[in-house]
Amino acid sequence: MPMYDENMIIRDARVLREQFIPGRVLHREGQLDAIRNCLKPMLKGMEPRNMFTFGDPGTGKTCISRFVVEELSAHTVSVQGSYINCWECSSRFKILYSILQDMGLSLSVHRKGTPTDELLGNLKKRLEQRCCVIILDEVDKLEDDRVLYDLATLQGACLILISNSETALHGADPRVRSRLASAECLEFPVYSGGEILDILKDRAEWGLLPGAIKNAQLERIASASNGDSRVAIETLRIVAEEAENQDLRMVHDSSIERALPRAMESSTERNIDMLAPHYRLIIEILESRGKVDAGKLLKEFRKLSTQRGLPDVVDRSFRNYVDRLMQLGLVRAEGGGRWRSYSPEVPGAHSGK
DNA sequence: CCTCCACTGGAAGATCGGGAAG
């Protein structure tokens, strides 16, 4: 007896989610082998090699890294994996805390107000018993690169750093850079249209029921997604859910055209939604005005924030907000000193077509 | 030349909220 109504389109919704780690990896054999080789020494109790992976959004960096770590931790009990997205978890404390949680130490850590150095000490002890591969996604969004130094000096920890930009670590502390100088650099190039199509076909085969979507429709999604697998898979998810909700047996072409722009925006929008109100207000002003002088932006910000009953903020804090938004790649500054102006960063503008 | 202006950003200290101990 099925517990839910029979689905007409979706066979397994998990397969269509961005975070899903597939059972096999397509068109990334080189990177796959490179990561495996870096991790291999761990199996013999030797020091693994840290990695730095970079490439445009949707090129498989996160997926492939997590795939290999899953594969390894399924193969041996002596290695564990920990995944951290630095956008969500950007302070030293939160990152160490999250790694400890992934290593199963959440309870004992809770005594007293827990100082960060104590977390580090706990982690050190834990790593003596079991190695850990730590994936730091969106590592350029880190607030404080001290934690990179902490982690890079830990015995038994292997780092996989992920970033959109090849130069993400150029601004880091020299001690961090020298610690990571021997890291293996792996580039993830943009997928070709054919490669995206293969990935989509794979997801559709496992995620959807047979006949739910036509090959020509998958081709359309693949060619419109410009080599970004996240956009492609997100589009597939949107059209499948829409068709399912309307009790259709097949995806409509018009649904695909509606879903594509939504899928392209969804990643940045989701990120902005997660920000505190003051941050969102700054983004909002910049989006409605385009380019704004620093002084004007502050005045407008103060006006609107009192209008909306947000707590008053002193100018220095406002500058901290803007700094953080620039670090997150949502705001761009032009000009120096007194003639500085800010504008919203267009998502994806840095990546070639 | 000097001073003012408008802004940046470092440093230090205050405050907030959460969790734990007394």
Add this chain to the structure above:
DNA sequence: CTTCCCGATCTTCCAGTGGAGG
């Protein structure tokens, strides 16, 4: 309950920068 300690965040203070204007 209060008190204490922690990280995170915000405020206060201030030195620095560089064009505008006397």
